[in-house]
Amino acid sequence: MIKLGLEKFNTEEFLDKVDFDNRGLVPAILQDIYTGQVLMLAYMNKESINKTVETGRATFYSRSREDLWLKGETSGNYQEVKEISLDCDGDSILLKVKPAGPACHTGNKSCFYREFYRDADVSGWEIIYKLEDIIKSRKINLPENSY
Amino acid sequence: MIKLGLEKFNTEEFLDKVDFDNRGLVPAILQDIYTGQVLMLAYMNKESINKTVETGRATFYSRSREDLWLKGETSGNYQEVKEISLDCDGDSILLKVKPAGPACHTGNKSCFYREFYRDADVSGWEIIYKLEDIIKSRKINLPENSY
Numbered sequence: 109m110i111k112l113g114l115e116k117f118n119t120e121e122f123l124d125k126v127d128f129d130n131r132g133l134v135p136a137i138l139q140d141i142y143t144g145q146v147l148m149l150a151y152m153n154k155e156s157i158n159k160t161v162e163t164g165r166a167t168f169y170s171r172s173r174e175d176l177w178l179k180g181e182t183s184g185n186y187q188e189v190k191e192i193s194l195d196c197d198g199d200s201i202l203l204k205v206k207p208a209g210p211a212c213h214t215g216n217k218s219c220f221y222r223e224f225y226r227d228a229d230v231s232g233w234e235i236i237y238k239l240e241d242i243i244k245s246r247k248i249n250l251p252e253n254s255y
Numbered sequence: 256m257i258k259l260g261l262e263k264f265n266t267e268e269f270l271d272k273v274d275f276d277n278r279g280l281v282p283a284i285l286q287d288i289y290t291g292q293v294l295m296l297a298y299m300n301k302e303s304i305n306k307t308v309e310t311g312r313a314t315f316y317s318r319s320r321e322d323l324w325l326k327g328e329t330s331g332n333y334q335e336v337k338e339i340s341l342d343c344d345g346d347s348i349l350l351k352v353k354p355a356g357p358a359c360h361t362g363n364k365s366c367f368y369r370e371f372y373r374d375a376d377v378s379g380w381e382i383i384y385k386l387e388d389i390i391k392s393r394k395i396n397l398p399e400n401s402y
Contacts, residue, residue, distance in 0.1 A: 122371050137284050144292070145291070148347075149282060191374065193367040193369055195295060216343075220340040221343070222272070222343070227336075
Protein backbone atom coordinates (compact mmCIF):
# COMPACT_ATOMS: atom_id res chain seq x y z
CA MET A 109 0.00 0.00 0.00
CA ILE A 110 1.52 3.32 -1.04
CA LYS A 111 0.56 6.19 1.26
CA LEU A 112 0.33 9.55 -0.51
CA GLY A 113 -1.52 12.77 -0.01
CA LEU A 114 -1.22 15.97 1.95
CA GLU A 115 -1.40 14.26 5.28
CA LYS A 116 -0.14 10.82 6.13
CA PHE A 117 -2.10 9.43 9.03
CA ASN A 118 -3.01 6.05 10.45
CA THR A 119 -6.53 4.70 11.08
CA GLU A 120 -6.76 6.18 14.58
CA GLU A 121 -5.71 9.60 13.32
CA PHE A 122 -8.18 9.27 10.43
CA LEU A 123 -11.02 8.34 12.81
CA ASP A 124 -10.19 11.39 14.93
CA LYS A 125 -10.74 13.62 11.88
CA VAL A 126 -14.14 12.10 11.00
CA ASP A 127 -17.12 14.14 12.14
CA PHE A 128 -19.59 11.34 12.93
CA ASP A 129 -23.24 12.37 13.31
CA ASN A 130 -25.27 11.86 16.51
CA ARG A 131 -25.89 8.23 15.49
CA GLY A 132 -22.11 7.69 15.16
CA LEU A 133 -22.43 7.45 11.37
CA VAL A 134 -20.88 9.18 8.38
CA PRO A 135 -22.09 8.93 4.76
CA ALA A 136 -19.66 7.23 2.39
CA ILE A 137 -19.69 7.46 -1.40
CA LEU A 138 -18.59 4.38 -3.33
CA GLN A 139 -16.96 5.20 -6.68
CA ASP A 140 -15.50 2.88 -9.32
CA ILE A 141 -11.83 3.94 -9.47
CA TYR A 142 -11.48 2.90 -13.12
CA THR A 143 -14.64 4.28 -14.75
CA GLY A 144 -15.37 7.08 -12.26
CA GLN A 145 -18.97 5.86 -11.98
CA VAL A 146 -20.59 6.64 -8.63
CA LEU A 147 -21.95 3.31 -7.41
CA MET A 148 -23.82 3.97 -4.18
CA LEU A 149 -24.02 5.90 -0.94
CA ALA A 150 -24.00 4.05 2.37
CA TYR A 151 -23.11 4.76 5.99
CA MET A 152 -20.05 3.85 8.02
CA ASN A 153 -19.37 3.83 11.74
CA LYS A 154 -15.98 3.50 13.45
CA GLU A 155 -16.13 -0.28 13.46
CA SER A 156 -16.96 -0.49 9.73
CA ILE A 157 -14.07 1.87 8.90
CA ASN A 158 -11.70 -0.33 10.90
CA LYS A 159 -13.03 -3.44 9.12
CA THR A 160 -12.68 -1.78 5.70
CA VAL A 161 -9.05 -0.83 6.34
CA GLU A 162 -8.30 -4.23 7.86
CA THR A 163 -9.85 -6.34 5.08
CA GLY A 164 -9.55 -4.01 2.08
CA ARG A 165 -13.25 -4.64 1.33
CA ALA A 166 -15.88 -1.93 1.68
CA THR A 167 -17.81 -2.56 4.89
CA PHE A 168 -20.72 -0.35 5.92
CA TYR A 169 -23.18 -0.05 8.79
CA SER A 170 -26.69 -1.16 7.88
CA ARG A 171 -29.19 1.24 9.42
CA SER A 172 -32.05 -1.24 8.86
CA ARG A 173 -30.26 -4.29 10.29
CA GLU A 174 -28.35 -2.15 12.82
CA ASP A 175 -25.27 -4.22 12.17
CA LEU A 176 -22.03 -4.28 10.16
CA TRP A 177 -22.61 -4.91 6.47
CA LEU A 178 -19.82 -6.38 4.38
CA LYS A 179 -20.79 -5.27 0.89
CA GLY A 180 -20.92 -8.34 -1.37
CA GLU A 181 -21.17 -10.85 1.47
CA THR A 182 -24.21 -12.54 -0.09
CA SER A 183 -23.73 -11.66 -3.79
CA GLY A 184 -19.96 -12.17 -3.92
CA ASN A 185 -19.68 -8.68 -5.41
CA TYR A 186 -17.11 -7.40 -2.95
CA GLN A 187 -15.88 -3.84 -3.42
CA GLU A 188 -12.09 -3.82 -3.14
CA VAL A 189 -11.02 -0.48 -1.67
CA LYS A 190 -8.23 1.32 -3.51
CA GLU A 191 -8.46 4.76 -1.96
CA ILE A 192 -10.09 6.45 1.04
CA SER A 193 -10.55 10.22 1.22
CA LEU A 194 -12.21 12.52 3.71
CA ASP A 195 -13.89 15.79 2.76
CA CYS A 196 -12.82 19.24 4.00
CA ASP A 197 -15.09 19.29 7.05
CA GLY A 198 -14.79 15.58 7.80
CA ASP A 199 -18.46 14.68 7.51
CA SER A 200 -18.34 12.52 4.39
CA ILE A 201 -16.03 9.84 3.02
CA LEU A 202 -15.14 8.84 -0.53
CA LEU A 203 -14.18 5.23 -1.18
CA LYS A 204 -12.69 4.48 -4.59
CA VAL A 205 -13.10 0.80 -5.34
CA LYS A 206 -12.51 -1.98 -7.82
CA PRO A 207 -15.92 -3.70 -7.95
CA ALA A 208 -16.07 -7.50 -8.27
CA GLY A 209 -19.57 -7.06 -9.75
CA PRO A 210 -22.64 -4.80 -9.73
CA ALA A 211 -22.99 -2.67 -6.60
CA CYS A 212 -26.78 -2.55 -6.80
CA HIS A 213 -29.09 -5.34 -5.67
CA THR A 214 -31.13 -4.75 -8.87
CA GLY A 215 -28.20 -5.97 -10.97
CA ASN A 216 -27.27 -2.47 -12.12
CA LYS A 217 -23.62 -1.52 -11.79
CA SER A 218 -24.68 1.61 -9.92
CA CYS A 219 -27.61 2.25 -7.57
CA PHE A 220 -28.09 5.61 -9.35
CA TYR A 221 -29.79 4.13 -12.44
CA ARG A 222 -33.01 6.16 -12.08
CA GLU A 223 -32.32 9.25 -14.10
CA PHE A 224 -34.45 12.33 -13.70
CA TYR A 225 -33.00 14.48 -16.38
CA ARG A 226 -29.99 14.76 -18.58
CA ASP A 227 -28.82 17.79 -20.49
CA ALA A 228 -28.04 17.34 -24.20
CA ASP A 229 -24.44 18.31 -23.45
CA VAL A 230 -23.10 14.95 -22.28
CA SER A 231 -20.39 12.66 -23.54
CA GLY A 232 -20.98 9.60 -25.72
CA TRP A 233 -19.39 7.24 -23.22
CA GLU A 234 -21.86 8.25 -20.54
CA ILE A 235 -24.70 7.23 -22.83
CA ILE A 236 -23.11 3.87 -23.58
CA TYR A 237 -22.66 3.10 -19.87
CA LYS A 238 -26.26 4.12 -19.27
CA LEU A 239 -27.59 1.93 -22.10
CA GLU A 240 -25.64 -1.01 -20.73
CA ASP A 241 -27.30 -0.50 -17.36
CA ILE A 242 -30.75 -0.10 -18.92
CA ILE A 243 -30.38 -3.31 -20.91
CA LYS A 244 -29.22 -5.24 -17.84
CA SER A 245 -32.02 -3.78 -15.78
CA ARG A 246 -34.64 -4.71 -18.38
CA LYS A 247 -33.51 -8.32 -18.11
CA ILE A 248 -34.46 -8.20 -14.44
CA ASN A 249 -37.43 -5.83 -14.27
CA LEU A 250 -39.60 -5.67 -17.36
CA PRO A 251 -41.46 -2.33 -17.37
CA GLU A 252 -44.99 -2.47 -18.79
CA ASN A 253 -44.20 0.05 -21.53
CA SER A 254 -41.02 -1.77 -22.65
CA TYR A 255 -41.06 -3.94 -25.77
CA MET B 256 -33.18 19.15 -22.29
CA ILE B 257 -33.23 15.55 -23.49
CA LYS B 258 -35.12 13.24 -21.17
CA LEU B 259 -33.80 9.70 -21.13
CA GLY B 260 -33.79 6.81 -18.71
CA LEU B 261 -36.06 4.06 -17.55
CA GLU B 262 -38.67 6.38 -16.18
CA LYS B 263 -39.60 9.81 -17.45
CA PHE B 264 -41.04 11.85 -14.65
CA ASN B 265 -41.54 15.48 -13.68
CA THR B 266 -40.30 17.23 -10.53
CA GLU B 267 -43.41 16.37 -8.50
CA GLU B 268 -43.15 12.71 -9.44
CA PHE B 269 -39.43 12.81 -8.65
CA LEU B 270 -40.05 14.36 -5.22
CA ASP B 271 -42.59 11.62 -4.48
CA LYS B 272 -39.87 9.02 -5.05
CA VAL B 273 -37.34 10.68 -2.73
CA ASP B 274 -37.12 9.15 0.73
CA PHE B 275 -36.35 12.25 2.81
CA ASP B 276 -35.04 11.65 6.34
CA ASN B 277 -36.80 12.86 9.49
CA ARG B 278 -35.26 16.32 8.98
CA GLY B 279 -36.72 16.46 5.45
CA LEU B 280 -33.25 16.09 3.95
CA VAL B 281 -31.56 13.77 1.49
CA PRO B 282 -27.79 13.55 0.85
CA ALA B 283 -26.71 14.61 -2.64
CA ILE B 284 -23.41 13.78 -4.31
CA LEU B 285 -21.95 16.39 -6.66
CA GLN B 286 -19.87 14.89 -9.49
CA ASP B 287 -18.04 16.61 -12.35
CA ILE B 288 -19.76 15.19 -15.44
CA TYR B 289 -16.64 15.59 -17.60
CA THR B 290 -13.84 14.28 -15.37
CA GLY B 291 -15.96 12.00 -13.15
CA GLN B 292 -14.36 13.59 -10.07
CA VAL B 293 -16.58 13.51 -6.98
CA LEU B 294 -16.67 17.11 -5.77
CA MET B 295 -18.67 17.16 -2.54
CA LEU B 296 -21.58 15.80 -0.57
CA ALA B 297 -24.31 18.15 0.63
CA TYR B 298 -27.96 17.93 1.64
CA MET B 299 -31.11 18.85 -0.26
CA ASN B 300 -34.68 19.43 0.86
CA LYS B 301 -37.77 19.71 -1.35
CA GLU B 302 -37.31 23.44 -1.84
CA SER B 303 -33.66 23.11 -2.86
CA ILE B 304 -34.54 20.39 -5.38
CA ASN B 305 -37.21 22.65 -6.88
CA LYS B 306 -34.71 25.54 -7.04
CA THR B 307 -32.07 23.32 -8.65
CA VAL B 308 -34.45 22.15 -11.36
CA GLU B 309 -35.82 25.68 -11.88
CA THR B 310 -32.43 27.43 -12.14
CA GLY B 311 -30.18 24.63 -13.43
CA ARG B 312 -27.70 25.49 -10.64
CA ALA B 313 -27.01 23.14 -7.73
CA THR B 314 -28.82 24.44 -4.66
CA PHE B 315 -28.55 22.73 -1.30
CA TYR B 316 -29.91 23.11 2.20
CA SER B 317 -27.33 24.38 4.67
CA ARG B 318 -27.72 22.53 7.96
CA SER B 319 -25.62 25.14 9.81
CA ARG B 320 -27.42 28.19 8.41
CA GLU B 321 -30.76 26.34 8.25
CA ASP B 322 -31.45 27.96 4.92
CA LEU B 323 -31.26 27.40 1.16
CA TRP B 324 -27.70 27.47 -0.13
CA LEU B 325 -27.05 28.31 -3.77
CA LYS B 326 -23.65 26.76 -4.34
CA GLY B 327 -21.32 29.42 -5.77
CA GLU B 328 -23.44 32.37 -4.63
CA THR B 329 -20.45 34.06 -2.97
CA SER B 330 -17.54 32.55 -4.95
CA GLY B 331 -19.17 32.67 -8.38
CA ASN B 332 -18.34 28.98 -8.76
CA TYR B 333 -21.83 27.87 -9.68
CA GLN B 334 -22.37 24.18 -10.38
CA GLU B 335 -24.43 23.84 -13.56
CA VAL B 336 -26.54 20.69 -13.29
CA LYS B 337 -26.44 18.36 -16.28
CA GLU B 338 -28.03 15.25 -14.82
CA ILE B 339 -30.02 14.24 -11.74
CA SER B 340 -30.33 10.62 -10.65
CA LEU B 341 -31.91 8.90 -7.69
CA ASP B 342 -30.60 5.70 -6.14
CA CYS B 343 -32.53 2.42 -5.95
CA ASP B 344 -34.12 3.07 -2.56
CA GLY B 345 -34.56 6.81 -3.06
CA ASP B 346 -32.48 8.00 -0.13
CA SER B 347 -29.60 9.60 -2.02
CA ILE B 348 -29.24 11.79 -5.09
CA LEU B 349 -26.47 12.12 -7.67
CA LEU B 350 -26.02 15.49 -9.38
CA LYS B 351 -23.68 15.52 -12.37
CA VAL B 352 -22.47 19.05 -12.95
CA LYS B 353 -20.31 21.33 -15.06
CA PRO B 354 -18.41 23.33 -12.41
CA ALA B 355 -17.68 27.02 -13.05
CA GLY B 356 -14.76 26.68 -10.60
CA PRO B 357 -13.53 24.76 -7.54
CA ALA B 358 -16.31 23.22 -5.46
CA CYS B 359 -14.34 23.42 -2.21
CA HIS B 360 -13.97 26.58 -0.12
CA THR B 361 -10.25 25.68 0.28
CA GLY B 362 -9.70 26.26 -3.44
CA ASN B 363 -9.47 22.55 -4.20
CA LYS B 364 -11.59 21.31 -7.09
CA SER B 365 -13.02 18.65 -4.80
CA CYS B 366 -13.73 18.66 -1.07
CA PHE B 367 -12.26 15.14 -0.93
CA TYR B 368 -8.63 16.26 -1.11
CA ARG B 369 -7.59 14.64 2.18
CA GLU B 370 -6.46 11.21 1.18
CA PHE B 371 -6.12 8.48 3.73
CA TYR B 372 -4.66 5.79 1.60
CA ARG B 373 -4.19 4.87 -1.99
CA ASP B 374 -3.36 1.47 -3.37
CA ALA B 375 -0.42 1.22 -5.79
CA ASP B 376 -2.87 0.06 -8.45
CA VAL B 377 -4.17 3.43 -9.65
CA SER B 378 -4.05 5.25 -12.95
CA GLY B 379 -1.57 7.98 -13.84
CA TRP B 380 -4.29 10.53 -14.51
CA GLU B 381 -5.60 10.22 -10.97
CA ILE B 382 -2.16 11.16 -9.65
CA ILE B 383 -1.93 14.19 -11.95
CA TYR B 384 -5.34 15.48 -10.81
CA LYS B 385 -4.28 14.98 -7.19
CA LEU B 386 -0.97 16.81 -7.67
CA GLU B 387 -2.80 19.72 -9.28
CA ASP B 388 -5.05 19.94 -6.22
CA ILE B 389 -2.09 19.68 -3.82
CA ILE B 390 -0.21 22.48 -5.60
CA LYS B 391 -3.28 24.73 -5.57
CA SER B 392 -3.94 23.94 -1.93
CA ARG B 393 -0.32 24.75 -0.96
CA LYS B 394 -0.78 28.21 -2.46
CA ILE B 395 -3.60 28.78 0.01
CA ASN B 396 -2.58 26.85 3.12
CA LEU B 397 1.16 26.47 3.67
CA PRO B 398 1.72 23.45 5.91
CA GLU B 399 4.63 23.82 8.36
CA ASN B 400 6.48 20.83 6.93
CA SER B 401 6.18 22.01 3.30
CA TYR B 402 9.11 23.70 1.61
